[in-house]
Amino acid sequence: MRSSLFTVLFCTISFAGICQEPAKEELYPCGAPAGVSDFMEKYQKNPWLYAQPESGDTLWVAVQVHLLAKDSGAGRIPWDRLLAAFCRLNQDFAESRIQFYMKEPWNLLNNTGWHTHSTIPQGIDMMMTNNAEGALNAYFVSDPAGNCGYNLPYGGVAVAHGCAGPDDHTWAHEIGHALNLPHPFIGWEGKTYNYNNPTPQVLAYDYTYFHDTLDTQVPAPLDTALVEFVSGANCTVAADRICDTKPDYLSYRWNCNPATQMSSVKQKDPSDVDFYSDGTLFMSYADDACQNRFSAEQISVMRATLANEKADWVTPVMLQQPVTALPAQVEPVMGQSQPVTGARLIWKSVPNATHYVVQASRIPSFGYKELDIVTADTFAVCGSLTANKTYYWRVKPFNYRHACQPFTAAETFFTNPSSRTGEPDADGWRCFPSVISDESVITLETPPSWAGNGIRICVFDMAGKPLFSGETDCREKMQIEISGLPAWPGGTYQLIAVSESGVKRQTLVKQ
Ligand SMILES: [Zn+2]
Incomplete structure (x- = not known):
C-alpha cells in the first residue's frame, strides 16, 4: 500500500467527464x-x-x-x-x-x-x-x-x-x-x-x-x-x-x-x-x-x-449447492432511523450462499447507488449519506457456482435529521469523503483544541488489522492520500485520528 500525508492550501475539484461505455450496437459481434x-x-x-x-x-x-x-x-x-x-x-x-x-x-x-x-x-x-x-x-x-x-x-x-x-x-x-x-x-x-x-x-x-x-x-x-x-x-x-x-x-x-x-x-x-x-x-x-x-x-x-x-x-463434482432462498432483512426496515454516517444494514444468511451483493440508494429503482458492495458477512456499513432522507436497500445472495437468485425486495430506512453530512461535529472535526475509490484524497479538518499537538492517523480494516498509520503535526486542514486499499473481500474501513486532546473516527467505504 502506498500512502502519504501532506497538506494543501488549495482545493481543486475536477469532474471527470461522463464516460459512455460502448453499447452492443456499436461493437462488432466477435x-x-x-x-x-x-x-x-x-x-x-x-x-x-x-x-x-x-x-x-x-x-x-x-x-x-x-x-x-x-x-x-x-x-x-x-x-x-x-x-x-x-x-x-x-x-x-x-x-x-x-x-x-x-x-x-x-x-x-x-x-x-x-x-x-x-x-x-x-x-x-x-x-x-x-x-x-x-x-x-x-x-x-x-x-x-x-x-x-x-x-x-x-x-x-x-x-x-x-x-x-x-x-x-x-x-x-x-x-x-x-x-x-x-x-x-x-x-x-x-x-x-x-x-x-x-x-x-x-x-x-x-x-x-x-x-x-x-x-x-x-x-x-x-x-x-x-x-x-x-x-x-x-x-x-x-x-x-x-x-x-x-x-x-x-x-x-x-x-x-x-x-x-x-x-x-x-x-x-x-x-x-x-x-x-x-x-x-x-x-x-x-x-x-x-x-x-x-x-x-x-x-x-x-x-x-x-x-x-x-x-x-x-x-469431477459440483462444489457448491444452488442458492434457492432469499435472505430476511433484519434491520433497518420500514423506515427505521439510521445515523447519517455508519448506517448498519443487517440480514440473515441463507443456505449455500457464500457472498451477498448489498446495495443502498435514495432511488427505488437503484439507478444510482450510494452503496454497492460484495461481502461474505451478513452486514454492511454505509459511509456518509444525506440527512433526512429515505434510503432503499436490498441484498442478493450467491455463491461461485450459482448466481441466479434475484435481489430481495427493497427495505427502507430514514437518515437521522439531527446531523447533516459534510458539517463539522461539535468539536470542529470533519473527515470527507467517506466513500472512496482506489486512489482517494481524504480531507481532515481537526478541532481547534487540537492545535499544537501531534496527530496520529490510522486506517484499519473491519477485522481490526492496521493498513496505514502515520504521524504529523496537527494542522487545521490536511489531506491524506490513500491508495491500494484491498478491495476484496470487504470494502469497509475505519479511519482513526488520535491527538493528546482526543480521538475521532470515520467509517470509510470503498466502492
Ligand atoms: Zn465468434
Missing part, C-alpha cells in the same frame, strides 16, 4: 480468429479416437474472471451485472451439461489500457500477464478492440460490459470458441453476401490477423474454405465442418425473423438452392433475441474438448 482449430480438424476426422464423457455426466468447468477497471478503479462491471451474465452463461450451457463455476477470488485489475484496448495484441498482453492456470480465463472490459467479445486460442475470452448481461449470449459464444467451435460461416468474414451474385464453391479468407501475433500458438490456419451446400453433401469438409449447423453466409450482426427464428436475408448455395440462416445458434451472428442453443454436434465437440484438450479445467 473478434475471434477465423478458421478451424487443430483439435477440431483432427477430432472431426476421427472422433472415435477421442474420449467422450458419459452422456449424462455434468462437466464442471473452472472460470477465472478478471474484472477490469481504469487506473483510478472506476468503470468496473457492476457486481450484479456480472452475476446476471454468469447466471445466463450456465443457462445457455444447461442443455450441453457443461456448467461453469467461478474460481475465488475474482481478479480485480486496474489498467486503463486494458480496460479499453483498441488492438488485439493489447488483449494478448493482458491475458499473458494475468491468466490463471487450470481455468478458462474470462476478461470483462469496457471495449475489447471494438468487439462484443473475442477468444484468443490458448489465451482466454474477453467480453465487453455492454454485451454482458441477463439477455446477452456473447459470453456463451466466446466460450464456444474456447471449446473449439468455429462460426458457421467460415470464409465469409469481411464479405457481404449478395443474393444477386453467383455463390462460389470456395472462398479465400484472411487468417493472418492472429497468425502474426501468436505465431507459434495458433493452429495451422486455413486460407480457403468450401462453401456449404443446403443438401449437406459437403458438410463434413465445408465451413465449420459441423453437419447439424446448416449453411450460413452472414458474417455481420443480423436480426432474425421472430416468427421463424431464421434470417430475413435469403441466400442461395452454389447449386442455387435457397435458404435462410438459423438464428437460434449461439455461434451465429444473429441478434441475442433468437440465440438459444448449441447444436448436438457442437455439444459433442465441446465435451470432447473438455475431456481431452482442456481436461485440467474440469472438476
Whole structure:
C-alpha cells in the first residue's frame, strides 16, 4: 500500500467527464480468429479416437474472471451485472451439461489500457500477464478492440460490459470458441453476401490477423474454405465442418425473423438452392433475441474438448449447492432511523450462499447507488449519506457456482435529521469523503483544541488489522492520500485520528 500525508492550501475539484461505455450496437459481434482449430480438424476426422464423457455426466468447468477497471478503479462491471451474465452463461450451457463455476477470488485489475484496448495484441498482453492456470480465463472490459467479445486460442475470452448481461449470449459464444467451435460461416468474414451474385464453391479468407501475433500458438490456419451446400453433401469438409449447423453466409450482426427464428436475408448455395440462416445458434451472428442453443454436434465437440484438450479445467463434482432462498432483512426496515454516517444494514444468511451483493440508494429503482458492495458477512456499513432522507436497500445472495437468485425486495430506512453530512461535529472535526475509490484524497479538518499537538492517523480494516498509520503535526486542514486499499473481500474501513486532546473516527467505504 502506498500512502502519504501532506497538506494543501488549495482545493481543486475536477469532474471527470461522463464516460459512455460502448453499447452492443456499436461493437462488432466477435473478434475471434477465423478458421478451424487443430483439435477440431483432427477430432472431426476421427472422433472415435477421442474420449467422450458419459452422456449424462455434468462437466464442471473452472472460470477465472478478471474484472477490469481504469487506473483510478472506476468503470468496473457492476457486481450484479456480472452475476446476471454468469447466471445466463450456465443457462445457455444447461442443455450441453457443461456448467461453469467461478474460481475465488475474482481478479480485480486496474489498467486503463486494458480496460479499453483498441488492438488485439493489447488483449494478448493482458491475458499473458494475468491468466490463471487450470481455468478458462474470462476478461470483462469496457471495449475489447471494438468487439462484443473475442477468444484468443490458448489465451482466454474477453467480453465487453455492454454485451454482458441477463439477455446477452456473447459470453456463451466466446466460450464456444474456447471449446473449439468455429462460426458457421467460415470464409465469409469481411464479405457481404449478395443474393444477386453467383455463390462460389470456395472462398479465400484472411487468417493472418492472429497468425502474426501468436505465431507459434495458433493452429495451422486455413486460407480457403468450401462453401456449404443446403443438401449437406459437403458438410463434413465445408465451413465449420459441423453437419447439424446448416449453411450460413452472414458474417455481420443480423436480426432474425421472430416468427421463424431464421434470417430475413435469403441466400442461395452454389447449386442455387435457397435458404435462410438459423438464428437460434449461439455461434451465429444473429441478434441475442433468437440465440438459444448449441447444436448436438457442437455439444459433442465441446465435451470432447473438455475431456481431452482442456481436461485440467474440469472438476469431477459440483462444489457448491444452488442458492434457492432469499435472505430476511433484519434491520433497518420500514423506515427505521439510521445515523447519517455508519448506517448498519443487517440480514440473515441463507443456505449455500457464500457472498451477498448489498446495495443502498435514495432511488427505488437503484439507478444510482450510494452503496454497492460484495461481502461474505451478513452486514454492511454505509459511509456518509444525506440527512433526512429515505434510503432503499436490498441484498442478493450467491455463491461461485450459482448466481441466479434475484435481489430481495427493497427495505427502507430514514437518515437521522439531527446531523447533516459534510458539517463539522461539535468539536470542529470533519473527515470527507467517506466513500472512496482506489486512489482517494481524504480531507481532515481537526478541532481547534487540537492545535499544537501531534496527530496520529490510522486506517484499519473491519477485522481490526492496521493498513496505514502515520504521524504529523496537527494542522487545521490536511489531506491524506490513500491508495491500494484491498478491495476484496470487504470494502469497509475505519479511519482513526488520535491527538493528546482526543480521538475521532470515520467509517470509510470503498466502492
Ligand atoms: Zn465468434
